[in-house]
Amino acid sequence: MKVNPNLPVRFRKQRTIRQSVVYSGIGIHTCQEVYLKFCPAKAGTGIVFKRVDLPNQPIIPALVSYVKDTARSTTLGTENVRIHTVEHVVSAVKAFGIDNLCIEISNIEPPVGNGSSDIFVEMLEEAEVVEQVEEVPVVKIVEPLYWSEGDIQLIALPSDEYRISYTLSYPKNSFLKAQFFSLALDAATFKKEIAPCRTFSLYEELSFLIDRGLIKGGSLDNAVVIKDDAIISKNGLFFPDEMVRHKILDLIGDLSLVGFDFLAHIVAVKSGHPSNYGMAKVLFNYIATENS
DSSP states (O other): OEEOTTSOEEEEEEEEESSOEEEEEEOTTTOOEEEEEEEEOOTTOOEEEEETTSTTOOEEEOSGGGEEEOSSSOEEEETTEEEOOOHHHHHHHHHTTOOOEEEEESSSSOOOTTSSSHHHHHHHHHHOEEEEEEEEEEEEOOSOEEEEETTEEEEEEOOSSEEEEEEEOOTTOSSSSOEEEEEEOOHHHIIIIITTOOOEEEGGGHHHHHHTTOOTTOOTTSOEEEETTEEEOBTBOSSTTHHHHHHHHHHHHHHGGGOSEEEEEEEEESOOHHHHHHHHHHHHHHHEESOO
């Protein structure tokens, strides 16, 4: 797919990593042991996952057209192959501006780490981001785009930077009644302000998730639980508004599946994986064209 020729673009050098790095752990939903390996990739490869535990080691591109499920996490797939909960990985990859990367994975779900993107940031810093000779277009959004359903809203506004502003609201919970955070995305800001922020759940939702066979690997080592105005976590909160920051982490990852580097101010209200996916499709359809 090519960029719509009616949209303004600028160009920058493509990026990959200098060397491979590996991390092992368990998946938050499956609790299964898994290793994940970041490998350098040639220009034009894009971001791809490789299931090295399966025959023929099938490859799944990290693109919106390969999204198979968005219930509680984002699942990529092709035919009968799946990779669950990719958002924390691809969020860090996007923040570091990486265009070409092969992500080898030995099971159906990446390792959870501490429930944030911290471990993937550490891996990318160890691997070292490097520029390639070839260039990639950076597309500028020039008109408002939106996805809306009930009280969930996502809007992309014209901007000279990639900024995300998110409003979180759980009116029935005294602690999460409202949180707001906004930032312009780059690697340094992501590492400091977003990457440490862990996944969270309301206490009342835990039985729902357990009954559906989810969060088998969840614990206070990798998640924050909220009951009324009480926080249940191993180390307290890393930020007073850690929850809205984690929502931004997820949104960065889900919108990276557009597959194009773009400039826009994304304004989100109460969005989650299904609505993030809806907005990613809106952006893709706006940017992409089949014409060469």
